Structures are given as C-alpha cells and as structure tokens.
Amino acid sequence: MNSKNIILSMLLLAVVGCSSAPREVDASIALVPHNSAVLLGEKVPFSIGKYLSQSVMQTIAYNDYTIEISAIYKSALGFDCTNLIFKTKLNENITKTACQNKKSDTWLLIKSINTNDKQVKL
Secondary structure, three states, X not given: OHHHHXXXXXXXXHHHHHHOOOOOOOOOOOXXXXXXXXXXXXXXXXXXXXXXXXXXXXXXXXXXXXXXXXXXXXXXXXXXXXXXXXXXXXXXXXXXXXXXXXXOOOEEEEOOOOOOXXXXXX
C-alpha cells in the first residue's frame, strides 16, 4: 500500500510540474555594459522611422509594401531594436531588423540572424 501511495504522489508531482508554463522573460537591460559599439546599416526613412519609436505592434503602408512592425526590444548590445516584416503585393514576406542609433537618434536596417537577404527598396 505504501509503494502505491509513493508512486501515485510522484506521478501527481510530475503532472503538476509539467503543466505549468515557464515564466516569460523580457530583456530591459543590455548584456554588455558601457557599450561603445557602432551600428552599421541602411538608414530608415523618417516616414517609417517615426513609427518605430512607438512601443506597440502596428502595421503601416509604405510604397509597394505593407510593413508589420513588432514591439521594441533591447538588443544584447543595448540598442533599441524592432523586427519589420515587409509584405509585397505578391504576398512575399521579407524580414528585416531595425535598431536605433543612440548618437544620431536615427533607425538603421542592420544585418541580423533572423533577417532576409532579399533587398527592400526604401
């Protein structure tokens, strides 16, 4: 009888432990303190850049694209960044990453792991 109770309690603990989701992590500080890194990339036009500083997800129209803008996140180097998904009229998605240059307060399209190599005409 004791072994049944032990096995039942172990199974109950395993079910309870596996049913709860891990806590969500949100980066708010840079991993590299006192960073002097310089961003390199293509400058984002002001007509798009004015939407990037807002901290909400949104969709805008620009030239031949519909652009989905994600919420701002902090990069490992401490830059404010966001992901942009450019949707063409042919329903092709081109993913780019834009980060804000702290010194000039402009946004730049940078190379990132999650970005697409296809070109976007800004």
